[in-house]
Amino acid sequence: MNSECLAIINRFGGLKVLVIGDAMLDVYMDGSANRICREAPVPIVDIKEVKAMPGGAANTAVNLAELGAEVHYLSAVGCDREAELLKDTLTGHGLDISLIICDQARRTITKQRVTAGSQLLVRFDSGTTDAVCGEYEQQIIEALKEKFHEVDAVVVSDYGYGIMTDKVIDALGALQGKRENILVIDAKSLDKYSCVGATVAKPNYQELVTLLAITEPAAIGHRSEQIKLHGQKLLKKTGTKYVAATIDIEGALLFQHGKEPYRTFSKPVENTRAAGAGDTYVSALTLALASGASIEVAGEIAKSAAAVILQKSGTATCMHNELSQYLGSSSKYIHDWQELKSHVDTFRKEGKRIVFTNGCFDLLHSGHVTYLEQARALGDVLVLGLNSDASIKRLKGSARPINNLYERLRILSGLESVTLITSFEEDTPINLLDIIQPDVYVKGGDYTIGNLPEAPIVLGYGGKVEIMPFVQDRSTTSIITRIKNLDKQLV
Template sequence: MNGDYLATINHFSNLSVLVIGDAMLDVYMDGSADRICREAPVPIVDIRDVKTVPGGAANTAANLAQLGAKVHYISVVGSDHEAKLLKDALAGHGLDTSLVLSDPVRRTITKQRVTAGNQLLVRFDSGTTEAIHADYERQVIGNLKNNFHRVDAVVVSDYGYGILTDKVIGALGALQHKKESILVIDAKSLDKYSHLRATVAKPNYQELVRLLAITEPAASGKRSEQIRRHGQRLLKKTGTKYVAATLDIEGALLFQHGKEPYRTFSKPVENTKAAGAGDTYVGALTLALASGASIEVAGEIAKSAAVVILQKSGTATCTKSELSHYLGNGSKYTDDWQELKNRIDHLRKEARRIVFTNGCFDLLHSGHVTYLDQARTLGDALVLGLNSDASIKRLKGNNRPINNLSERIRILSGLESVTFMTSFEEDTPISLLEVIQPDLYVKGGDYTVDNLPEAPVVLGYGGKIEIMPFVQDRSTTNIILKIKSLDTQTA
C-alpha cells in the first residue's frame, strides 16, 4: 500500500491548485518568564525570538506549495506592516502573491502568541473581520473566474472573516455547476456551501456539532462513536461526494454515499504544540484526490501529513520530502549523514530548533524515555545518534549490545519524541556533529561542558550545550544484573 501512497505523492508536483480564503499572520514571540510584574501578579516575559508565518487560508496555500503544487492564492489583506510580513512569509514558501489584494481600509488579521519555555501564556488577535468592500469583492470574483477552470483543484478555506461573501460563494457555485472541478470546502459554516456540489467537506468536531445541531457534545474518546451515526446526514447537509470529519486525537471518519465510513487514526499531542494541522490535512487531501486517489488513500495521506505537523511546534508546513519519508518505510533512521543534514536543513528553513543527543540505548527503559521526552521539549526536532554495535563493544565490553543496531532502531522509532536517527562508528559523535551542526547538543549524566569531548566542536560552530541528569536508579546495566540475579535464583 505504501507504494500507492508514494506514487500519489510523486504526482503532486504536476498539479496546480487555487486557494481562496481568509489570510492571517501568525506571530510567535518566545522568551523566558523568571520574574513577576510589580504592577500586577503576571509574569514578565523576556522575548528572545519572534517568528512570523502564514496562518489560516494562507497556511493552507503554503502547505500546498511545500507539498509540491503550483498554488494560486486569492485573498484580501490590509496595506499595513502585517500584510508585508505575511506576503514575505508566503514568498518564502515560493508562492506568488499577485492575487492577494491590499485594501488600505482593512487591517490584516494577526494572531500573536506569547510563550515562555513550552507554555503558551496569552494570544492577541487583531484585524478586520467584516465583509470585504464591494470593489474588492468584484476583483476577487474576477480572479476566481480567471483561474477556476485552469487548475486541477480548488480549496475554499473560510474562517468567517469576510473574504467568502454571499456573492463570492454564488460565483463559486456558478463556476462549479458549469464544469465540476475537485472542490474542497473547509469552512466554519458548511451549510452555506451545500448547493455547490463540492467534492469533499472537511469539518472538525466543533463544526460538526454546529452543523448537526448536537446538543450534548461527546467527551474526548467518544466522538468517533457519536459522529459515525450521522454519516448520511452529513453528506446530505454538505451536498458533497465525501465528508472528511476530523476528530483530533480520535483521527478522522471518511464518509461516502452507499458505503460504511472509513476511519483513519491519529496520535495524541499537546494542544500548545502545533497549530494549523487542519490546513495541512486539507492540502494533502486535495492533492491526493486531484492525483486520482480514492478517498481512503487520500485520507491516509492527509492523516500522515498532519502527523508530520504534530511533530513540530507552532503553525508549520509539511514538505513533500517529509511526507514521502514518513510513508516510505515508516523509518526515522538513515545511515547517510548527508541525507540527514538535508532533512534537518528542510526544518531549518522554517526556523525550527534542532536538538541532538546520542547514546547506546541498548535495553530501552523508562529512564531513556523520560530523558528523550525532556530533550525533545528543548526544541522542535530531536535527532538521535546511536552508537554502532562495534562502538558499544569497545565502550561496554564484548557482551554488549544486548540488542543490535537494527533492533534498537526499530524500538526507538516508536517514540514520539524522536524525529530522526542515525548511527556512528566512533566512540563519540564528534564527526557527526561537524556535519549536521544541531542548534542544541544535549548530554545526560555527570558531564560538564569543560569535560565533554564534543564541547569544542559544538561551541565552535555556534551551538549550545545542555547537560541533563539521567533518571535515578534506571540503567541498562542494572536491568542486566537484575535479570542475571533472577536466573541465578531459578537455577
C-alpha cells in the first residue's frame, strides 16, 4: 500500500484548503530548575528559551501548508500582542491570513507551558472563549460563503472556544448542501454537526465516549474493541460519510456505511512532550481525500503523518518531505504483530501463498540474498522476521550485532524478494508463527523437522516446513573473521 500512499501525497501540492476554527498561540518556556523558592516549596525555573507557535486550528492550518497545500485560515483573534505573534508565525509558514478577524473585545487564546528539562511543570491558559457575536460573526459567515466553493477541501477545527457558533454551523451546512465539498470535522461536540453533511468526522477516544454516552470507558489496550461495536451508530450520529476514530496508541478505526471497519495501527513512540498529533492527522487525512484516496489509504497516510510528529517535541508539524521519507523508509517494516496479521490475512483472501523465514541477517551478503530469493520462490509473499538486537546478543555474544535493527531493516527493505518485515525479541519466532500462521515456514541450515523447535507449531495448524541449505562459504561470521585477520596483517 505504501507505493499507493506515496503516489497520493505527491498530489498534495497546489490543493487549496480553507481552515475555520479556534486560533491559539502555544508558548513554550524551557529552562532548568536547580533551586527551591523561599516563599513557597516550588521550583525556581531559570528560563533559557521562549518559543511561540500556532496552536489549535492554527496548527492544523500550518500542517496543511507544510504538507504542500495552499491554505486560507478563517478565525477571530484579539487585537493584542499575542495575535500579532500568531499572525507572524502563520505568515512565516506561507498562509493567507487575510481572513483572520481582529475583535477588540476578545483576547487571543494563549497556552503557556513552563518546562524544566523534559518535565512539564505548569500550563497557563488565557484568552476569550465566549462565542463571537454581532458583526464579527457575520464577517466569518460572509468569508465562509466567499471561499467555500473556491477550495478543494474545508476543515473545521472546533475546540469549543467560540468561533463555530450555531449560525456559522448553519451557514456551513447550507453551503455543503448547495454543492458538496470535501468537508472534515474535528470538533469536541460532533453532535452539533450532524446535519451539515460532512465527508468525515474525526473524534478521539474521549470525544467518542461523550458522543456515544459510554458510562464505562475501556482500559487502554481494549478501547478499539469497545468502539468497533458502535461504527454504524457513529455514522448516524455524525451524519458523515466516514468516521475516523483515533484511539491513541491503539491506532484508528475507519468506519463507512455498509462495510466492516478498517483499522490502522500506531507504533509506540517514547515521547511525552509532542502535541498536536490530532491536528496533523486531520491535515493529512483531508489532503489525501482531496487527492482522490480511498478512506483506507487516507487513514494510512494520516497515521504516518501523526507518527512523524510524535518523534518531535512541543506543538509540531509534519512536512511533505518528512512524510515521503517516512513512508519510503518504513514501507515494509511492521512493528505491531496484529497489524502484520491483518496484512497477511488480506493477502490470504487474495489467494496468495504466504512464506515466512527468520534470522539475524547482520552483515548482508550474497548468501543471504540467494536464500531469500529461494524462499520467496516458494510462494507469493515473503514475510521476514528479524531477531532484535537483544536477541542476537543472547545468541551470538555481546559483540553482535554489527548492524543494529534499524540498519538491518533499511538494507533488507531494499530487497525485491522481501514483502514485509517484522522483528521479535525472543530467541525463536514461535509466538510470531502462532499468530500469522504462514503457509510455508522456511529455515536455513542443517536442521531437520525433528530438531527444529518451530516445526510443531507450523505442522500443528497445517502449514509446511521447508529446510533450505545455506550457500557454502557465505556467512557473517566468516566475513567478520576475514576482517579481523586483515586488521592483524595491516598492524
